[in-house]
Every structure is written in structure tokens, then in C-alpha cells.
Amino acid sequence: MNRRTYRQFCGLARALDLVGERWSLLIIRNLLLGPLRYSDLLRGLPGITTNLLAKRLREMEALDLIERINSAAGETGHAYRLTEAGTELEPAVHALGRWGWKRMTTPGKREHQSFDYLMVALRRRYLGDATLRAELVADGTPYRVILSRGHAEIARGDVSSPDIRLRGPGAVLARLFLDEGARKRVPAAVSVEGTAGSLRTLLSAFATSDDTAPAVKRGSRG
DSSP states (O other): OOOOOOOOSSHHHHHHHHHOSTTHHHHHHHHTTSOEEHHHHHHTSTTOOHHHHHHHHHHHHHTTSEEEEEOOTTOOSEEEEEOHHHHTTHHHHHHHHHHHHTTOOSOOTTOOOOHHHHHHHHHHHBOSOOOEEEEEEETTEEEEEEEETTEEEEEESOOSSOSEEEEEOHHHHHHHHHOTTGGGSOOTTSEEEEOHHHHHHHHHTBOSSTTSSOSOOOOOOO
């Protein structure tokens, strides 16, 4: 594989040799919540071309950052998931995400927003002191949130017998985790299955921004 290199005997330079190409870290980010098919990756990376995505996936496979697996039952083709080496990049993704978040203002008119991005951010914003099984269904897509002392499992997928389940538009659900004021009164667009106590536990388990979040920790593999 003919790749550009900084030719520096330095850990950071070597890391950038491997994952510094455009889109590579965003592919890693999107796979932190679990495996995705090619079409799902393409949909979740607006602006990337089909040829460039295919090229990046080939490169990342060759570098043992991702691997192909069979799609979930009922789906055809294959999906991509992170390898152990790819999963080890999660702390770096969170550190960069935290740094960048502090330098963001309001979303631009042409900036894509995704509930997935918030779910990745919540992996580092867990305050570490809750025990709860929750399911969030945003725009029809389920996400599991399983909290224990010091650990948060957040990934795509449903949850059997959750303590609480929230359903609604992704943008409305997101505000519950980003806006302290929104937490005081759940919008009518969100349906809640569970007790008020479970709802308070879920929402209060996460910092609303990276400014008040705990130190970056590595989450579980989705």
C-alpha cells in the first residue's frame, strides 16, 4: 500500500501515518457504537464519495483497524466492525472530541447532525455512579444504554427488559441530554416507558457538555 508518511520516529507521527487520512477517524467514530454495513457508513458520513469510502475501508482493513463480518440476521452482505487495534483508538477519539466540542458554537446551516454523534459523546460523559438498563429509540433506531458503577455500555441495538425506554425524534431526545432545562419537562414528542425515578437516573447520569464531564475513559466495545 502506497501511503504518505511523515518519516518521523515519533508515536504521534506514526499514529497520523496510519489514521491521519481524511475520514479515517470519523469511520472509527461511527463504528464505536457497533458494526455497520457499507451503505450505513456511507449514509452516516455525508460528503464522502463512494469511491473514497471504499478506498478508506480497504486501507483500514489492511492496517487491521477494521474487519468484515457477516451482516445481522435478515440482512444480506457483510458489515464492518472495529478490531482490537481499532477499538484502542477510542480514547484518542474522545480526547479530540472533547477538545473540539469546547471550540464549537451553534450548528451551521449545512452541518450534518446525528444522534449517533451524541451517543458516542455520552460514552465519555458518563458520571460513573448509576445502575440502569435503558433503551433509546431515536427516529426508529434503538440504542442500548446499560449503566453500572464506573462503566457505561452504549451501542446500537435494543435492550431486553429495560428499566426505561424513551422513543421520539432524535433531535428532541438529544436535547434531554444536552440541555439542563429540557430535563425538567419531557416534551410531548417523547414517549416514556418506565418510572420517573428511572428517567431521572438516566438523564442525571451524564454531563450535558464536555466542560463538566469526567476525565476521558475508554468505553466498552460495541
